[in-house]
Amino acid sequence: MMKKILALVLAVGMILGLAAAPGMAADKKVIIKIAGMKPEGEPETIGMHKFGEYLAKLSNGKYEVQVFPNSQLGKEDAYIASTRRGIIQMCATGTQTSALHPAMAMLETPMLFDNLAHARRAMEGKTFELINQGFTEKSGLRTLNAFPLGFRHFYTKKVLNQPGDLKGLRLRVPNIPLYTNFAKECGISGQPLPFAEVPSALDQNVIDGGDSPLSDIVSLKMYEITPHITLSGHILVIHSLYINEKFYQSLPDQDKEWINKAAKMAADDIWQMVEEGDAKAVETIKAAGGTVTTPDKAFHDYMVEAGKRSWKLFYDTVPNAKEILESAAAYRDAK
Structure with missing residues (x-):
């Protein structure tokens, strides 16, 4: 009987020894679910996939990021709420988070950035920090990065040569106060419509463009x-990756570093991709018989002044709006 007991003790000891041996037991894989609104192939969705690829590589497979694009987990407000509650760990979205923190709307301030390079300096610097000031405490979310979907440009049935051509033009605008107010300041007859209804509205001459x-x-x-x-x-459309703050804070410091680095690398890829994509898009439009026009100084200056008038919305709702705007301007001539 004693021999059997001794054999059992030795067997258990061997099993425990093997389990404790370095390299013999891998850490359990951690699943991160991330939701977005854009379909596959769009910058937002590509950014989510890139983040997952980089995090898997940096963590040596410890993390697996499952991407749910195209509103598979609900519309923006629904999956943002799910991320805040910790039902899922991450999400991607744009200024929808301004409902939680008004300053987030300033990511898409009209006529704020001269070009992608200007915007990138601001989004990787103090401007982005100022916009996010107090956001995590209010929302329970942490903003990991900022990346562009692209600048908004006019598409119309007639050529726009001068500011007067905008007066009374029926253009589709998103049903967002910032957008409708800016259109009004430009003299545009803004028509709030879901984007899916734009083609039929154009066919029926309900709108002149967007x-x-x-x-x-x-x-x-x-x-x-x-x-x-x-x-x-x-307007430069900017989106970000967000992570549930409680989940983030529960991770070891090394894991947080992996997540931060993966988010930065993903954003870097999207900035580059959008710049290259815009150049190809212009070629595609011209090849199809469309015209692509760069406004002259008078047109640009008119838009700038209209943009500045629309900033009143921020002064009324964002305590540090002036500081944010001045910060963005400071990056204009940065080298």
Whole structure:
């Protein structure tokens, strides 16, 4: 009997020894679910996939990021709420988070950035920090990065040569106060419509055009109905990856570093991709018979002044709006 007991003790000891041996037991894989609104192939979704690839590589497979694009886990407000409650760990979205923290709307301030390089310096610097000041405490979410979907440009049935051509023009605008107010300041007759209704509204002459990033204009072939594209670049659409703060804080410091680095690397890829994609989009539009026009100084200055008038919305709702705007301006001539 004693021999059997001794044999059992030795067997258990061997098992425990093997389990404790270095390299013999891998850490349990951690699943991170991330939700977004854009379909596959869009910058937002590509950014989510890139984040997952980089995190898996940095963590040597410890983390697996499961991507749910195209509103598979609900519309923006629903999956943002799920992320805040910890039902899922992460999400991607844009200024929808301004409902939780008004300053987030300033990510898409009209006529704030001259070009992608200017915007990138601001988003990787103090401007982004100022916009996010107090956001985590209010929302329970941490903003990991900022990346562009592209500048919004006008697509219209007629050529826009001068500021007067905007007066009374019926253009589709997102049903967002910032957008509708800016359209009004430009003299545009803004028509709030869901984006899915734009093609039929154009066919029925309910609207004369709209504005979108070049990637959307090309993917939906808007230039076939509205062949005149004006590179006004009046609003840069910026999205971010967000993570549940409690989940983030529960991780070891090394894991947090992996997540931060993966988010930065993913954003770097998207900044580059959007710049290259815009150049290809212009070629595609021209090849299809569309026109692509760069506004002259008078048109640009008119848009700038309209943009500045629309900033009143921020002064009324964001305590540090002036500091944010001044910070963004400081990056204009940065080298």
